[in-house]
Amino acid sequence: MSLVETDDIEGGESISLHQRILSDIRDKILSGAWAPGHRIPFEHELTAQYNCSRMTVNKALSQLAKAGLIERRRRSGSFVRQPQSQAAVLELHDIRIEVEALGLPYRYERLARIKRRSGAEDRALLGLSAPGPVLALESLHFAGERPFALEQRLINLSAVAEAAEEEFLDIAPGPWLIGRVPWSEAEHRIRAMAADETIADALDIDASAPCLVVERRTWSAEHPVTHVRFIYPAESHTLVARFTPSQG
Amino acid sequence: MSLVETDDIEGGESISLHQRILSDIRDKILSGAWAPGHRIPFEHELTAQYNCSRMTVNKALSQLAKAGLIERRRRSGSFVRQPQSQAAVLELHDIRIEVEALGLPYRYERLARIKRRSGAEDRALLGLSAPGPVLALESLHFAGERPFALEQRLINLSAVAEAAEEEFLDIAPGPWLIGRVPWSEAEHRIRAMAADETIADALDIDASAPCLVVERRTWSAEHPVTHVRFIYPAESHTLVARFTPSQG
DNA sequence: CGTTTCAATATGTATATACATAATCGCCAT
DNA sequence: ATGGCGATTATGTATATACATATTGAAACG
Known part of the structure; x- marks a missing residue:
C-alpha cells in the first residue's frame, strides 16, 4: 500500500x-x-x-x-568510515557468502574455459607427476557492480571426470566441486602481488596496484583435485581468521 | 529462564x-x-x-x-548449514624460525619503544574500552642482510605489567610474550597494501611496492593483550596454511 | 486415484512504543 | 574564564502487535 x-x-x-x-x-x-x-x-x-x-x-x-x-x-x-574492512573468513572460502554477508548483490561470470593436456606449469600447480587432461577456468566474481575477485582455476580431469561435461556458465566451480568431491586436505598460500595489466584490466583497478592472492590446492585421497587462485584488489579485501587454541 | x-x-x-x-x-x-x-x-x-x-x-x-x-x-x-568450519590453522608464527628455516641468519633490531597512555587509535587496535598504559614497539627482523619484516606492536600494560620493565633490545616481543601470557584467543587480519614511504624506507624496498600485512590481536581471558602488525615485502613472503577437514 | 484447494505454520517485514545509555552542549556557580 | 553538572539528543535494545508470504500437509473434489 x-x-x-x-x-x-x-x-x-x-x-x-x-x-x-x-x-x-x-x-x-x-x-x-x-x-x-x-x-x-x-x-x-x-x-x-x-x-x-x-x-x-x-x-x-x-x-x-x-x-x-x-x-x-x-x-x-x-x-x-574510511574505506577498509571488507571482512571475509579464511575457513571455507565461498565467495558468494562473503559477498552476500556484505549485503551486496552477488554475480558470477565465466570468462574462459579451456580443456587441455597438462603442461609443465599445470602439473606444478596441481602437484601432478604425469601429464593428463585438465580443465582451465577463469571467472570473475562481482559484488554489486564492482569486480570482487578474479578466479583462475585448474581442475584435474583424471580425478573429476564429470567436470569435463560442465560448462560452468551458471555455477561457479567452487560450489560445483564441493559436495561432489570430498576433499581430504587443502593447502593455502597467501601473498601480496602487484597487479599486472591483465589482472588490472579484469578487476578494473590500476596497473601495479597491490592485490591479495589466495591460492588453494586440494587433494582427495592423495589425488590432486584442483588448484585455484583468487586475486582480490587490496583495498576491497581483508582475510580474517579467528583461533582458539586446541579444542574448538 | x-x-x-x-x-x-x-x-x-x-x-x-x-x-x-x-x-x-x-x-x-x-x-x-x-x-x-x-x-x-x-x-x-x-x-x-x-x-x-x-x-x-x-x-x-x-x-x-x-x-x-x-x-x-x-x-x-x-x-x-553444510560447510562446517575447518579449524583454521595459521599458527602463531615465530619469525626467527621462519627465517632460519630458509637457511638464512636471523637478526632482530628494536627501532623504537614508547610508553604512553592509550589514545583512541591504540584503543581501537587493542579493543580496549577505557584508556590505560600501553607500550608501543617498532622493530625489524632481518634475514641475512635484508630486512625481512617490519613489526609494529602494542602491548596492553594493564594486562602485562611486567612488559613495562623490559627494553626488548635483545629479545623480540613475540617470543617474550609467549609463555609469559597464556592466550585464549587470537584474530588475524591479512591484507595487501602498498608500502608508504616510511615502510619502504625501513624495509629497503621501492615506495608503493606491494606488501603483505598480517595483523594479530590476542586476548587472554577476555582481556586484550597485544596487537601486532607484521609488514612483509611481497616478494619475500608467502603464508602457508594447511588444513584437514575437522572430522565431526 | 490423482489433482486442486485450503488452512495451518514458520518465517519475513514493518509498525508504534518504551526505556537505557553515551556523548555533547550550554548554563551556572565558583 | 572555567570547570562541573544537568538537560538534550541520537543511538541501542527490547517489547507487543500486525499482516504478508512461502511451504507443507491434509481435506475436498473431479
Whole structure:
C-alpha cells in the first residue's frame, strides 16, 4: 500500500524497504557521493524521508555499521568510515557468502574455459607427476557492480571426470566441486602481488596496484583435485581468521 | 529462564540478549553439538527459552543466516548449514624460525619503544574500552642482510605489567610474550597494501611496492593483550596454511 | 486415484512504543 | 574564564502487535 510508494522504478520491483534504504545509502557511499567522514542523515530524518518507522531505518544502519561501511556515534550521528574492512573468513572460502554477508548483490561470470593436456606449469600447480587432461577456468566474481575477485582455476580431469561435461556458465566451480568431491586436505598460500595489466584490466583497478592472492590446492585421497587462485584488489579485501587454541 | 540467568561474571559485563542468543547458537554449531542438517529450535521455542520477544530471536537468527551458518526455510524451520568450519590453522608464527628455516641468519633490531597512555587509535587496535598504559614497539627482523619484516606492536600494560620493565633490545616481543601470557584467543587480519614511504624506507624496498600485512590481536581471558602488525615485502613472503577437514 | 484447494505454520517485514545509555552542549556557580 | 553538572539528543535494545508470504500437509473434489 502507501508504504512502498516512494517512487518505484517502473520495474514494480518489490524489494523490501529495508533493502532499499540499505542499498540507497551504500550506493551513496561507494559512489563517493558521501565521502569518508560525511555525516549521514539522522535516523529521524531518514524516517521522514522514507516514511517509515525508526526501527526499519535503525536495522538498515546497524547492518551498514556491522559491515564496516559506517560508524555510529551516540548523540553525534552516523559517519561514513574510511574505506577498509571488507571482512571475509579464511575457513571455507565461498565467495558468494562473503559477498552476500556484505549485503551486496552477488554475480558470477565465466570468462574462459579451456580443456587441455597438462603442461609443465599445470602439473606444478596441481602437484601432478604425469601429464593428463585438465580443465582451465577463469571467472570473475562481482559484488554489486564492482569486480570482487578474479578466479583462475585448474581442475584435474583424471580425478573429476564429470567436470569435463560442465560448462560452468551458471555455477561457479567452487560450489560445483564441493559436495561432489570430498576433499581430504587443502593447502593455502597467501601473498601480496602487484597487479599486472591483465589482472588490472579484469578487476578494473590500476596497473601495479597491490592485490591479495589466495591460492588453494586440494587433494582427495592423495589425488590432486584442483588448484585455484583468487586475486582480490587490496583495498576491497581483508582475510580474517579467528583461533582458539586446541579444542574448538 | 534458566538460560538467561548464567549471570555475569564479576565484570558486570552485561551483553545484550540478542548477542547472547547469537553466541549460544553459534557455539552449539561450531562445537558440533548441532551437526549440519540439524533443525534448530523454532523462533517461538527460543522465545520461550530466553523469555523474550520473537523480534529479538528473529534478529539473531537472521544474522546467523546472513553469516552463512544456518539456512532458514519458511514453514519448515531453520537448519544448520553444510560447510562446517575447518579449524583454521595459521599458527602463531615465530619469525626467527621462519627465517632460519630458509637457511638464512636471523637478526632482530628494536627501532623504537614508547610508553604512553592509550589514545583512541591504540584503543581501537587493542579493543580496549577505557584508556590505560600501553607500550608501543617498532622493530625489524632481518634475514641475512635484508630486512625481512617490519613489526609494529602494542602491548596492553594493564594486562602485562611486567612488559613495562623490559627494553626488548635483545629479545623480540613475540617470543617474550609467549609463555609469559597464556592466550585464549587470537584474530588475524591479512591484507595487501602498498608500502608508504616510511615502510619502504625501513624495509629497503621501492615506495608503493606491494606488501603483505598480517595483523594479530590476542586476548587472554577476555582481556586484550597485544596487537601486532607484521609488514612483509611481497616478494619475500608467502603464508602457508594447511588444513584437514575437522572430522565431526 | 490423482489433482486442486485450503488452512495451518514458520518465517519475513514493518509498525508504534518504551526505556537505557553515551556523548555533547550550554548554563551556572565558583 | 572555567570547570562541573544537568538537560538534550541520537543511538541501542527490547517489547507487543500486525499482516504478508512461502511451504507443507491434509481435506475436498473431479
